[in-house]
Amino acid sequence: MDCFTIDQVSKHDTIDDCWVILNNNVYNLTQFVNIHPGGKIILNYAGQDITSVFYSVHPISVIDKMDILNKYDKYKIGELVRYNLRNNINLTNYKKFRRTVNKEFTKKNKSFSILNLRGGFGTIVTLFILNSMVITFYIVYIRKMNILSTFILSNTIILTLLYQWHTSCHGALLKKPLPNLLVSLSGPLYGGISAIVWKREHNLNHHDQINQPTDTQHFNKYIRLSPQQEWKPKYKYQYLYAWCLYLFSSFNLKQQMPFQYKTKIKTKYYYVHELMLLFHCILFLFIPIKIYGFLKAIKFYFLMGIFQSIYLTIAFIPNHETLDCEGAETDWLKHQIKLSNNLRGGKITTFLFGGLNKQIEHHLFPSVHQHHLNKITPFVKKYCEQNNILYKEYSLYEVFKLHYKKLRLLSKSSYVFKN
Numbered sequence: 001m002d003c004f005t006i007d008q009v010s011k012h013d014t015i016d017d018c019w020v021i022l023n024n025n026v027y028n029l030t031q032f033v034n035i036h037p038g039g040k041i042i043l044n045y046a047g048q049d050i051t052s053v054f055y056s057v058h059p060i061s062v063i064d065k066m067d068i069l070n071k072y073d074k075y076k077i078g079e080l081v082r083y084n085l086r087n088n089i090n091l092t093n094y095k096k097f098r099r100t101v102n103k104e105f106t107k108k109n110k111s112f113s114i115l116n117l118r119g120g121f122g123t124i125v126t127l128f129i130l131n132s133m134v135i136t137f138y139i140v141y142i143r144k145m146n147i148l149s150t151f152i153l154s155n156t157i158i159l160t161l162l163y164q165w166h167t168s169c170h171g172a173l174l175k176k177p178l179p180n181l182l183v184s185l186s187g188p189l190y191g192g193i194s195a196i197v198w199k200r201e202h203n204l205n206h207h208d209q210i211n212q213p214t215d216t217q218h219f220n221k222y223i224r225l226s227p228q229q230e231w232k233p234k235y236k237y238q239y240l241y242a243w244c245l246y247l248f249s250s251f252n253l254k255q256q257m258p259f260q261y262k263t264k265i266k267t268k269y270y271y272v273h274e275l276m277l278l279f280h281c282i283l284f285l286f287i288p289i290k291i292y293g294f295l296k297a298i299k300f301y302f303l304m305g306i307f308q309s310i311y312l313t314i315a316f317i318p319n320h321e322t323l324d325c326e327g328a329e330t331d332w333l334k335h336q337i338k339l340s341n342n343l344r345g346g347k348i349t350t351f352l353f354g355g356l357n358k359q360i361e362h363h364l365f366p367s368v369h370q371h372h373l374n375k376i377t378p379f380v381k382k383y384c385e386q387n388n389i390l391y392k393e394y395s396l397y398e399v400f401k402l403h404y405k406k407l408r409l410l411s412k413s414s415y416v417f418k419n
């Protein structure tokens with residue numbers, strides 16, 4: 001059988017030539033993309049290692065078929081030359097845990113699979129209310145552009161995106177793939193953020209290996225957030241300047257525009273996605289410039305970005321605030337639990353943070369809608385108890401204190417990765 005390196009596989013990332021890595025095997029899925037029951041989502045991960053995504057999003061029945069029938073062997077073209085940590089991850093415990101949770105939940109809930117829990121009528125009503133609010137506050141903003149109208153619109157947009165965008169990009173908001181795809185276009189439209197880049201950076205790179213060098217969403221050249229990141233003199237005062245940089249975090253997401261992301265995957269979704277980004281520019285830049293002039297329009301677009309960054313910082317910082325992240329666990333289940341933490345709170349917190357407050361459960365079950373993540377909590381807590389793993393849950397105050405402590409520790413050259 002042929003052997004390939006990760007670089008060789010990564011070059012096959014087009015709709016006409018789509019290779020992926022699964023369990024250290026290389027598959028050519030160019031033909032399969034069109035008949036994949038879950039749609040063309042595979043194209044988002046073309047040229048990448050999809051092992052953990054494959055096992056964390058597919059229903060157990062699909063995984064069983066895959067294991068027993070080896071149905072897709074015909075697409076296998078070779079093996080991967082071992083190259084880094086990602087290939088050494090062990091999913092055995094995770095697969096067992098996922099199966100146990102699903103089995104016990106199904107027993108208690110009359111054959112209802114936990115892995116099929118998506119949003120229902122309540123989600124549709126909430127989507128309608130939130131999106132109507134965005135439209136209303138946009139009209140108010142355009143009619144009277146001031147600090148208050150900018151503040152209200154900015155925060156409504158982030159609340160809406162946290163509720164619907166992250167979950168829809170995971171395909172977990174509603175049952176069918178098409179509504180999820182349509183809702184995922186709200187990111188480019190409201191926020192000017194690329195959903196194509198997000199799916200690759202978040203669903204794959206971040207979810208696969210939190211805090212590892214492959215986690216391109218977490219690794220940052222301006223701030224040292226992991227002991228694995230090489231220390232540089234510029235990080236010396238990061239515990240002071242990081243907070244200023246966070247004020248611009250929404251611009252960091254916006255700059256991941258598709259013309260920077262050299263995607264070769266030109267599907268129908270890609271063109272609609274580009275159109276949404278263009279609409280974003282028309283709605284939030286061109287129309288305000290026409291009405292209020294260039295300087296005022298740019299000033300308020302910038303202010304909107306700052307307000308959005310503050311909300312995003314409060315929502316993103318509490319999720320992986322680990323100080324014990326020196327050792328990468330090869331056991332994927334342990335790694336996901338140890339390097340994630342939750343934010344204390346009830347239904348209102350979940351609503352305000354779009355389920356990101358239940359980060360541990362979300363990382364283990366990314367295909368489950370945020371409304372149902374609390375149903376998984378007892379299983380995770382039990383597993384943590386049995387295996388002597390700390391289930392981390394903090395208040396917002398505690399987690400920001402921890403973040404400051406982490407920024408301070410990692411600003412020192414002496415604090416390095418030991419394995």
Ligand SMILES: [Zn+2]
Binds near residue numbers: 170202203
């Ligand atoms: Zn996620």
